[in-house]
Amino acid sequence: MDYSLYPRNDVLCIDMRSFYASVEAVKLGLDPMKVMLAVVGDTSRSGSIVLAASPALKKKYGISNVSRFFELPNDPDIYIVDANMADYLHASIDIVKLLHQYAPKEAIHPYSVDEIWVTVNGLEKLFGNRWEVAEKIKQDLLRTFNLTCSIGIGDNKFLAKVVMDLHAKKIGIAECKYEDVKEKLWPFPVEAIWGIGGRMKRNLNHMGIVTLGQLALYDRNSLKKRFGVMGEQLYWHAWGIDLSPVFGDFLKTEQKSFGHGISLLRDYSKSEALICILDLCEEVCRRARANRQAGKTVHLGIAYSKETSGGFSRSQSIDLPTNITMEVYHICMELFNRFYDGRSKIRRVYVTLTNLVDQQKMQLQLFEETMKKHDLGYVMDSIRHKYGSTAILRASSYTDAGILLERSKKIGGHYAKSRRNE
Structure with a gap:
């Protein structure tokens, strides 16, 4: 190579x-x-x-x-x-603020709440080479927050991530240049690297590909034919090559769908599930409206309880895009009534709005009733934005089957604050 x-x-x-x-x-x-x-x-x-x-x-x-x-x-x-999810988010923000002392915001890419890429090109005169920058950051985080970290150093984001996972977590700081790939990556099994899950591992193993070295030496065209673009990307990753940008506004990504789902804490009956679906439709449409988008395809997923197992996942498209809660809910009801087996208890529900278009491009029906529904959604959103997410809710959300009240206390599915402190 x-x-x-x-x-x-x-x-x-x-x-x-x-x-x-x-x-x-x-x-x-x-x-x-x-x-x-x-x-x-x-x-x-x-x-x-x-x-x-x-x-x-x-x-x-x-x-x-x-x-x-x-x-x-x-x-x-x-x-x-x-x-206490709010505490972890605040700590993550403080860490990013500290990193601004080393690099501009365009060079900092938060990947998750506890993992961050930083491009440190051209900092030799200020802080030394990239090893010395990594050492300084590690010491600074420990001194400022009493938190330890592992740091991977690479010629691109993929190498930095994979050497962190495979080596730095054991020794603190590790580096992988292009020339180190054969030694530091190839001996490891394919599932050891970022981006290869259980299903892909099984598929590769069935092809006789067990290690990253075997993946790198496999015919690239055959991988592309079998797995499409993903197969080609895996080939280049096995050689340590990654062309993703290391500078820029990393947070701006194209929104392809708006979805919300929940694993219920108990088995729900049919009538309770309908309340849950309405709450999910409300949240999905609120997010779509906030992004000034509407969708033409509604997806409903239902998983039954362990007693019966199974469930269904179905979608339905409409001619005109929508972000009106009750329109999406009525489509979900059609899907539910068509595919629900009529007897099973329900343990998981999710609703997704896809096939998105910008609202300014959407062709609104010029009927007064439709316009009223459309405007009502934005009025409710503005009230929630000003006074809180639970300032105005549908009556069904206050029943035992409603989920919005409880979800309002959470961040990322977990409580923002310990309930013992409430």
């Missing part, structure tokens, strides 16, 4: 170690690396997931973010806390 044909940048991928658990440990005045602490989504539910475990808890008991609350050992030395 002639790497001289591809750009070289100085990219860092920073991963905050056991971020949620570390933030909670610092709040308690404890050492994040030594204390045994678990962050649980909701301690009032024994089946709630462990969102984060401190390194010491992982090492001693093997607890991970797929463990459940009831699986935590009965050890008095373990601290168990409810998730």
